[in-house]
Amino acid sequence: MSIDLSTTLGPAWFPTPIFTASGCASSGRELAQFFPLKNIGAVVTKSIMVKARPGRPTPRMAETPSGMLNSIGLQGPGIDSFIANDIPWLVEQGARIIVSIAGETVDEYATLARRLRSVPGISALEVNISCPNVENRGMVFACDPVSSRAVIDGVRRIIGGDLPIIAKLSPDVTDIVAIAREVVNAGADGVALINTLLGMVINTETMRPHLGGKTGGLSGPAIRPVAVRAIYQVHQAFPKVPILGMGGVRSGRDAFEMILAGASGVSVGTATFGNPRATLDVQEELEVILTEKGFTTLRSAVGFAHRQDRQDRQDSPEMSGE
């Protein structure tokens, strides 16, 4: 019996819940060498900005226990080149596309939304309000409820009801549920949890910060429990709001954990650096696990860890009905 892996993020439908993660797949071209992009749920592209951007100085990377710090600084070609070159190529591959956007001001996000709203072939927008690799930490909109709301509100006004908007949040906040509430109230169809955590490595030979940008974003299995916690908390508070989960997923088991916590979709990021096939491997492993646990649909597993304690003993996946 084949399992129904399909999922939705707001009005957008995907045949499987496993996506690439923004910033870990570029625009998909390189990964297409290792598996057909149409075989996964969607390609989430690297956050694109209005203008081309060189990014931060090197070194941009430091491996850490079960993770890594990156300090790329949103290097990219700018929206015009992205729309002219990358989107048509992804459409040609038959890939579903979630475009991640990043801006330095509320207006820049609106400009990006305006440029993208009529581009065919896009399934959803991921609004990255939480990139830690910027000169001015004040740009991390997702650390402030008012700024978070302003960005999403601006994008929503431009997009109207055409495309689902997913707000990508930072775990570097005291109360992620409060930020999630603001973006949902401002019109986000869903939230992406979590972006990297801000970290630092000091090189003990040079006795200075190792990264050119001094601080960087921590990703990889080291942060997975933080992601699972954030997903669990937000799903508990807003059970109807779809969550795209991410943070250290490298196996089907890890994706299953996030789905149990409340994720309707899961992005595979840093694992791709260690294994170019990681996204597809995670998807195949997840299908086996869901089947073994007795789920017939992905949807029935979403948030399954939240079921009432008193029902635990009798509960089986089949009885969990939506």
Added chain:
Amino acid sequence: MSTINRYAQQISAQVLSNKRVGQYHQILISVGDVVKYCRPGNFIAIAVGGDNSSMVLRRAFALSRVSDRGEFGGTLELIVAPHGSGSRWLCSQGEGALLDVVTPLGVAFGIPTEPVNALLIGGGYGSAPLFGLAEVLKSRGCHVDMILGASSSSKIYAPLEGKRSVNSLKIYTEDSSSGIPGRVTDSLEEIISEGAIDVIYSCGPMAMLSAISTIAQSCEVVHQCAVEESMACGIGVCMTCVLPVRQDDGSIAMKRSCIDGPVMDGANVAWEVVGKIQETKE
């Protein structure tokens, strides 16, 4: 638009032998048919630490020697310095171990169509890919001189069979422990003019590549260098291994050394701003 090496494949490779050579390990792996597409200058990205390793990133190594003959079919030789936890793990893998590898990656050294006078310069175990290159150049009728340098003689990688593939070999050590005291760049201008050198190929630390580039430009000699910048993925998706490269219009672009390199034209690399490019706000 620059793209990933179109022959790159993720495969399982078996360790055929692992020998200690001075401070380095010479590891021979069996890779099958993909060897047909492997060229000197290409590299390999290897997963380290086994399943559920806490080391989440691949390690990149230059291909030292490529062979499609012999009883094991296609083989690659790698020279590995056991400096970090990942390379130490790799050096501990014995005969029969299986490795998860992606190869061939990156741009290979350009091979001249006419016989030329080539000078190969290696720093430390950066000499590893140069011996394979020397064999290819010799087979095309080139005259091949090689100079190697390191801080100390124990860090020079120069296997006996490698020495046979070059017309001359000079060794420099900073501590005078073997060869000529000093650095590979000390008498480079004389070596270029005396040997009527047409092209320089180099591999080693960035400071050495930068110094060679300056001299190569003043002598108007082509300089193909294999750069090294720390990489997370090796396949072009992470954007960590970038270098500032001058474009035709004079602007500087941050280019991925795994996709647009590792072999680059030394004259185009903006060495003076490596690690210094700041964010520009337009």
